[in-house]
Amino acid sequence: MHYPLIVFIITLLWLPSIHSQELVDPGAEIQVTDVPQDQAIESRLTDILDVIESYEDVEVQVSSGVVILSGSVPSARAGRDLVALASRVEGVIYVQNLLSEQMDISTRVQPTTQKIQEMFNSLIRSLPIVLVAILTIIVFWLIGQWAGNRGTWLHRLGFTELAADLGERIIRILIVGIGFLIALQILDATALVGALLGVAGVFGLAVGFAFRNIVENYLAGVLLSARNPFSIGDAIKIGEFTGNVVRLTSRDTVLMTGDGNHLRIPNSTMITSVMTNFSRNPLRRFEFNITISANVDLSTTRRLGLTILQQMPGLLAEPAPQVLIAELRENMVDLTFTAWINQHESDFAKARSEAIRLVKIGFDNAGINMSEPIQRVQLAEPIESVAKEEKAQPDLPQPTIQPAVTASSATVDIATDPTMTKQLAKEISTSKEENLLK
Structure with missing residues (x-):
């Protein structure tokens, strides 16, 4: 038997337990050096509280490193601040809070009054x-x-x-x-x-x-006044609206429609929409269409219509009137009549109306009838019977074209209409609204 070897192994296993018991003793006293005494802690806290006016009613007691705070404080926040302050003092192990909150009105109002007084004094100094x-x-x-x-x-x-x-x-x-x-x-x-x-x-x-819309309209008004695309009294068309310009304001443009109503259009719409100014160019062309039968001599008809327009008072000789063949349809021909006027001397609507009237009278005197819609009805009969019926019908007489219009029918009135001008002048003279147009 290897007894010496067994004894050696047991000795090695037993030695660590002996050393561990010697190093750690559960009943040993903990030694702490340089620990402040309770009296020193109490004295330190008392000195601090004497400096702070809000804690004048607080009492401090210290026992074995435990701080006991009693008395009253102005608010719960002041109590929490005091507990935090006491726990920061060296040597304090625990802080017991026995503080009570003061409920006196004068005590609560006093800090606010002091702050107001300090602010007033600071204002006086500055x-x-x-x-x-x-x-x-x-x-x-x-x-x-x-x-x-x-x-x-x-x-x-x-x-x-x-x-x-x-x-x-x-x-x-x-x-x-x-x-x-x-x-x-x-x-x-x-x-x-x-x-x-x-x-x-x-x-x-x-x-x-x-105020995006207001700013847009104001800036658009600045651009419109700078570009000056129209003047007071100009006849313009914006989209589907037509009227004469009354005024331009910083927000909108005022038009007077043909029936005398005021139409306000935002300046942003005016500057971003397609605008037609009918008054900027004094010369203006009107046109109208007339449909006649295809059996009439077109050359003679065009010369007759051109003669009527050339003899009409108020129409300009240069640019000259024109009569054009617009479209050829079944048994019908569309003629387009164009002529120019000076808007300062002649009214556009009156001139166009009189031109249509005179052409109608001239064509009636010449035997040129306006074409009417024709409908064909085909009957289920033998071709021979239809041909016999067509041969039995007499030929229609050709119209006799007169060279000109009679003097009585040529009497026209196309002078400019002063109605709108008078209404605009009255509106401008009586209204006190701003007008950015000269």
Whole structure:
């Protein structure tokens, strides 16, 4: 038997337990050095509370590192702050909170009253600086008003009334803004400038979205007054609307329709829509169509119609009237008559109406009848019987074309109609609404 080997192994296994028992003793006392005494902790906390006015009614007791706080505090927040303060003192193991909250009204109001008093005293001390800042803003505001009212140089540069007004407002705002920034610099509130600029940017963005249509119409009014596509009294057409221009405002354009009603169209619509100005060119062409039978001599008919238009008073010889063959259909021919007038001397609607009347009279005198719709009815009969019936019908006489229109039928009245002009003049003279058109 290897007894020595077994004894050696048992000895090796037993030695660690002996050393472990020697190193760790559960009943050994924990030694701590340089620990503050309870009296020192209590004295330290008492000195701190004596400095803070809100904790004058608080009592502190310390026993074995445990701090006991009793008494009253102004608010629950003040109690929590005091507990946090006491737990930060060296040597404190635990803080027991026995504090009660004061419910006296005077105690609650006193801090607010003190803050108001401090703010008032601070305002009194800074009153001279505030007065200088206010005076700076007033001076720059007066300078802005003076500069804004001296916008005649903008007119000299070719700006329109609305564009010049917009430029004057921008100049006034810039000058007042500079004065405001200087006032903030005097008040040593430069940090407020960045905040105000940020708020102004957000506010401007919100206002831009909220008043997008108003801004669009205003800017469109500036462009319309600069481009000047129409004048007062011009007959224009915007989309499906037609009327005479009464005025241009910063928001919309006012038209007077043919029945005397006021039509307001937003400036943004005016500048983005297709517009026809009938009055910008004094010369204007009218046209109308007449359908005649295809059996009539077209050359003679065209000469007759051209002669009637050339002899009609009020129509211009240059550009000359024309009679054109527009379309050839079954047993019918469409003729187009065109002629030019001077809108300053002749009325467009009257001239067109009289031209149609005279051509109708001339064609009637010449035996040229207006074509009527023809419908063919085919009967189920032998071709021979139909041919016999056609031979039995006599030939229709050809119309005799007269060379001209009689003198009585040529009497026309195409003078300009002053009705709309009088209504426009009355509207402009009686209305106090702004008008950006000259």
